Amino acid sequence: xNRIGIIGxxxxxxxxxxxxxxxxxxxxxxxxxxxxxxxSGHEVVVVxxxxxxxxxxxxxxxxxxxxxxxxxxxxxxxxxLKAEINIGDIVLSTDTMQHDVDAREFGYAIGQxxxxxxxxxxxxxxxxxxxxxxxxEVNPDIQVFEGRVASGDQFVADHGTKEKIIQNTxxxxxxxxxxxxxxxAYLNKLPYLVIRAISDKADDSxxxxxxxxxxxxxxxxxxxxxxxxxxx
Ligand code: ADE
Numbered sequence: 001x002n003r004i005g006i007i008g009x010x011x012x013x014x015x016x017x018x019x020x021x022x023x024x025x026x027x028x029x030x031x032x033x034x035x036x037x038x039x040s041g042h043e044v045v046v047v048x049x050x051x052x053x054x055x056x057x058x059x060x061x062x063x064x065x066x067x068x069x070x071x072x073x074x075x076x077x078x079x080x081l082k083a084e085i086n087i088g089d090i091v092l093s094t095d096t097m098q099h100d101v102d103a104r105e106f107g108y109a110i111g112q113x114x115x116x117x118x119x120x121x122x123x124x125x126x127x128x129x130x131x132x133x134x135x136x137e138v139n140p141d142i143q144v145f146e147g148r149v150a151s152g153d154q155f156v157a158d159h160g161t162k163e164k165i166i167q168n169t170x171x172x173x174x175x176x177x178x179x180x181x182x183x184x185a186y187l188n189k190l191p192y193l194v195i196r197a198i199s200d201k202a203d204d205s206x207x208x209x210x211x212x213x214x215x216x217x218x219x220x221x222x223x224x225x226x227x228x229x230x231x232x
Pocket of ligand 1: 175
């Protein structure tokens with residue numbers, strides 16, 4: 001794989017990667033700054049998309065069209081949807097799904113975008129197995145899970161909402177961009193992977209845990225992305 005696009009929703013999620021890049025040039029599109037250069041020797045384009053599905057979808061399309069990336073990696077943090085997935089652990093996407101798409105009125109399942117031929121957006125198995133291997137090396141003390149990432153334009157911070165998302169998606173974690181990146185990657189036939197470190201449990205404790213653990217979780221995810229670029 002040659003040029004790889006790396007998306008983080010928030011500046012905190014990409015700042016360390018940008019600092020570590022060499023041969024950097026910057027181009028602005030749609031209010032987003034795209035940093036082209038090398039990370040651990042590999043050609044990358046690192047960008048802060050902004051928060052939410054629309055920003056993430058637009059960002060992925062620009063990476064495809066303007067930068068002709070060969071794969072997209074999304075790095076960031078998420079709320080856990082499983083009791084055994086703890087703060088600091090990593091979830092790697094097997095696939096992604098939008099928990100806030102609801103066209104049941106027309107007979108579609110929650111998450112199903114009407115007239116699209118797929119309910120979830122399968123992530124790339126090669127990128128995922130590389131991430132599993134590298135994660136065990138660079139983050140030896142944390143657990144790595146492989147499962148579905150459930151995305152929506154919603155910060156999930158109460159038990160009831162969390163339970164509904166689990167029921168509807170069987171997701172391992174929830175965040176606000178992954179499935180939009182998945183959808184854009186699917187439409188462009190681009191391999192992609194979502195890497196999320198857990199910052200909170202997406203329940204009533206989320207508003208306390210999120211600010212406390214955000215930085216540590218970001219470090220886990222960033223370390224993994226850097227390690228993957230070295231290994232590629
Ligand atoms: N990102 C990190 N934690 C989250 C949560 N609980 N809901 C949505 N996005 C998140």
